[in-house]
Amino acid sequence: MASLATIPQTxxxxxxxxxxxxxxNSKFQPLLISFNKKHQFNSKMVLGKSEMTxxxxxxxVSASASVVSAAASEExxxxxxxxxxxxxxxxxxxxxxxxxxxxxxVENVEEKSPAKWEPTVEGYLKFLVDSKLVYDTLERxxxxxxxxxxxxxxxxxxxxxxxxxxxLEWFKExxxxxxxxxxxxxxxxxxxxxxxxxxxxxxxxxxYNTYFAHSAGGRMIGRKVAEMILNKKELEFYKWDGDLSELxxxxxEKLNKVAEGWSREEKDHCLKETExxxxxxxxxxxxxxx
Numbered sequence: 522m523a524s525l526a527t528i529p530q531t532x533x534x535x536x537x538x539x540x541x542x543x544x545x546n547s548k549f550q551p552l553l554i555s556f557n558k559k560h561q562f563n564s565k566m567v568l569g570k571s572e573m574t575x576x577x578x579x580x581x582v583s584a585s586a587s588v589v590s591a592a593a594s595e596e597x598x599x600x601x602x603x604x605x606x607x608x609x610x611x612x613x614x615x616x617x618x619x620x621x622x623x624x625x626x627v628e629n630v631e632e633k634s635p636a637k638w639e640p641t642v643e644g645y646l647k648f649l650v651d652s653k654l655v656y657d658t659l660e661r662x663x664x665x666x667x668x669x670x671x672x673x674x675x676x677x678x679x680x681x682x683x684x685x686x687x688x689l690e691w692f693k694e695x696x697x698x699x700x701x702x703x704x705x706x707x708x709x710x711x712x713x714x715x716x717x718x719x720x721x722x723x724x725x726x727x728x729y730n731t732y733f734a735h736s737a738g739g740r741m742i743g744r745k746v747a748e749m750i751l752n753k754k755e756l757e758f759y760k761w762d763g764d765l766s767e768l769x770x771x772x773x774e775k776l777n778k779v780a781e782g783w784s785r786e787e788k789d790h791c792l793k794e795t796e797x798x799x800x801x802x803x804x805x806x807x808x809x810x811x
Contacts, residue, residue, distance in 0.1 A: 602777030651706025
């Protein structure tokens, strides 16, 4: 319940509207000018002394709140750094069946929800073998570091090569024949090797999308496939040593730090490479259904 002591202040506001309107005008003027520039709002209609009373106070407050909210959103995005831009582009390339933020129309079977897949063990083995080749390549590149800042991504805890080696050994123990790497994996590995030397921004795009996609949608795929053909066995490929969220955050910070040294043109070039990253990873993912 409101205190009686506040009543005189309320009455003062009602009995001296001109004075208080001027106070509101002075307080919100910088925000409203900013709002005007963005939304082509008539500042005279809002800020003019003679016409101020024509605009309900809630409109003034609402306008200023919109400006504050937009500024806060922009500041939050800035704090997250370039990785947030990379994530935004990547999410749009998902289909709605894959992610609620997805915008892509389903064109291939692997772009549908894994619940609708019909995987085979033989196809899954091809996927794991080609995936290992890609991770072997990525991890060798960051170890050799043909570009100095690649070394920042050694021993992040996200590495998958050793985990995949254990999984393939398990399949072998179950009596399955392990295939040789196929064309999708061989092609992608070769592309990564070339980009690592000639196009660092593009390479970083592939690095980010490969590891981060596996930590999110990749885990969901692993669970679904395991339910369908592996009696729910959880492979090492989908396990991490330590807290995954902390490992990912550590790599985000490293990526953001690297990108701070890039020009806007270089950042845009990196983002543009996302579609190619999805293309090659999608071709490897499709092997599960062969």
